Amino acid sequence: MFERIRDTILERGCTLPREEITPQTDFYVDLGWTSLDMVGCITDFEDETGKEIPDETLSGISTVGDLSRVLESL
């Protein structure tokens, strides 16, 4: 799942080299994402997997690792 998230981040125009995106990478602090960037990313995953990410988990996602854990738990 981590690799898939890395792909998505890079597809979304991230200028960091792939190897610098780690589970600790913070979407907002390190990548400068807005709330809308996060919702767009999550919507892509929902469309791809057909599973919905519960709204109440959104606030707990700030790093790549957080998102990976949420997606794996679906």
Add this chain to the structure above:
Amino acid sequence: MAKEKLTEQQKLEKRKIHRTPTFLFRFMSRLSKFLYYKKCGVSYTYNIDLKPFRGKPYVVVSNHASRLDHAFTAPAFYPDTFNFVVGYNEFFRSHLAFLMRALQVIPKKNFVPYPYAVKQITRVIKQGGRIIIMPEGMSSISGANQPCAVGSGQLFKFLGVPVLYTKISGGYLTSTKYCLDERPGRVDVVVDQLFTPEQLKTMTADEIQAELDRKLWHDDYEWNKTARARYDGHGELAKNLHQLLFRCPKCGGMLCMESAGNTIRCKVCGNEATLNEYYDLIPKDKTCVIPDTPRVWFDEQRAQIRNMVAEDGFLLAEHVKIGMLPKYGYLKHGATSEIVGEGTLVLDREGIHYDGTKNGAPFSFSIGILQLPTYGMCTDVSRFYTFYQGDFIEFYPERESAELWMMATEEMHRLCGGAWKDFPEKALV
């Protein structure tokens, strides 16, 4: 095994927001109009015909003049109904909690990323609903706008539905940020369209953001130089004004102003002015140095603070109490948080740092300056808040210095390359 009781925050974020209930919204809209229309001298001017928009999805934005804006915006579009987007912490105040939930109001953690709110806004629009949002994120501090929150342009481009707007004049003078007493006089509301879906498609998010700032710009004091509307301040037009205008323009002293009745004066040099019912600032005598309007005074203060934070080794430190939202139940008696600890708050080039206690145990945290464009102020200018790891934290400074903290933090954010910039110089002239 017993199920763990959900906290108010968990319950709030578990909710899927749907379109506001039509009957209740229309009833509240009518009630607002009944309560405020005549009392506050509200008038509407329509620069567009609303019929083509009726019943379809669209967004309404407005300059955020005061906490009464809900009563000035929604009735302008009657019978259309809206989901408002409102500060997250307001959902924890007992007198608002039920209504906010019943009306399907969308909570938003101001000035921090909060994807939950974006998801709810998107859902309501997809359901064919409409949204009212104040992109400044907080009611006007100075009588004029602050720049729209980062990401506003991106959001409207993404939603792709028409964006209409109301421009509220006189709303701040009716209920200022430094004193929330209602001061009835006159409120003019202009209704117009800001963006068509076609424009949103062709413009970049940055262009949309810049246009939002330009179109929503308004200065109530400047407006009233020509409107000459009188406001009933009950002889207390300058009440708490010193919390906003904390620097003496004559002697340069900081946090040395005091105010009572219609008068604001410097405790150090005696520089003094009176506010009349038009909010004109009248110097006591020829020796007094008083800016043209409170907003001009406010901006001159900001220029001083900008210079201060740019100095090497700048540091602002103060003893504060901290307040948080209750885990269970709501805040009562108009409170905006529950005091849970005290300690020292420091602002430097790295950000803010709190070192003290929380619920009787040692507690410290830091927030990087790039993640802290500004603070929220729930009600008046006596305290300020932000979010740390998703939790609401309100600071109650020992001195009457909340506005000093706010300006210093905003200017430090900008100095260090933060994303939330001030208006481009002269762009709003």
